[in-house]
Amino acid sequence: MNALNTPVSERLVLVTGGARGLGKALSEAFLREGARVIVNYHTSSEAAEAIVAEHPDRALAVQADVRDREQVQALFDAAHEHFDAPVTTVVNNALVSFSFDGDARPKAEDITAGHFDEQFSGAVHGALNTIQLAVPDFEKAGFGRVVNIGTDLFQAPSVPYHDYTAAKAALLSLTRTFSKDLGPKHVTVNMVSGGLLRTTDASAATPKEVFDMIAAGTPLGSVTTPEEFADTAVFFASPLSRAVTGQNLLVDGGLVMG
Template sequence: MSLQNQLVLVTGAGRGLGRHIARAFGDEGAAVVLNYRRSGEAAHALAENIGGDRAVALGADVTDRTQVAALFTQAREHFGRPITTVVNNALPDYSFNGDARAKAGEIGYGDFATQLEGVVGGAVNTIQAALPGMRDAGGGTVVNIGTNLFQHPVVPYHDYTASKAALLSLTRTFAADLGPDGIRVNMVSGGLLRTTDASAATPDAVFDVVAASTPLRKVTTPEEFAAAVLFFASDWSRAVTGQNLVVDGGLVMN
């Protein structure tokens, strides 16, 4: 299915990386559902910019199955067709400040539970809500957003990293289970991006160190990361499922 024929849900699309991903799909002619939890004003503004006939902003907490079900119903009523591509980008509130994060001897399991509920629980909710429509359409695509930190744990984001590692496991088991239905499930994992809301306060010196550590000698941009997400949603990757593509300029090599 070409991008122009897809109805794409991007969770956490009101800000940060999700906003760039939603914008990229819109630029390629896809219809886009921009999910948000708190960034409603920004999500609605982007939907209007993409075009009212091709984009709608809908609020929902992805950890709440009832809200997710309502989002899918509203999207189908708005566009008259089911969501066929899901990008699981939404993340529970998190401070990306390595110096301020709890170390191994201090962190409590509650921190892990919060991240697991948001990252893995949210993905389970959106994927399961999408399955009936994808099956009606004869297939679909799921792209989960990961991180290179579980392969290169240079910052002690223990809870965040563990939840993303669990999401990779879910990516592979769901890919195996849903493949016979023509539904592909993949992951795109990045590192430091220049620049999103999460990295806005990152000192230039840190960007310089990361850039010097990559073969490409540059820090990946959100637009470059979004392009990889579009690849997994496109027909170009129609034989690819259960994979994790690291998009970080070669800092981590599989």
């Protein structure tokens, strides 16, 4: 079988920040499809181990701060030892501490360079580490998939998440430039961008009125769930998307179009 047609059920998938919120939905979506999943976590060990307990033969919890290259290398080493297989899919979902509460976020006149540095280190440096360290695995497997998690806010900014939005916009740039470089290795690099999700730990501080307003502004009349969002990430990892790379797909119920 052509490596590009390898089904999701035969993949070894790394989900960064894969224990809680959207990350948990991503991990569980790949596990549902039969994949083996490395559930990366930073501090949420109990949540990660709970996922493993449900899928003891196909899930492995590994602690690592994706901003630290040595820790990411140790994560790959642990995955290789446990599964005896190369990582073939990387989902960059890890998010440095952030609360989606617009009223509490610093405004343009207050935000500091430190806020931007913190978000860039997680979104961009973290993805750089995981992708670069996955390349030898992709080469061994003959193909690879990278799915970066973005946001619709850099196309339609509606709340003052300046640092978060800028970091995700930079991650989109990395998505497109890396897709060009890695394409000859049969590696696709894409982004899935959502709006506010109902509900994750990060969006728990969002008032109900905001959720209702967003739902009313979508053609589908609802706020996207983490499970709905995760299904699209599975698509980008599957053979169905083998001719798609360097793209950013908005998964927000049609709130932002284009």
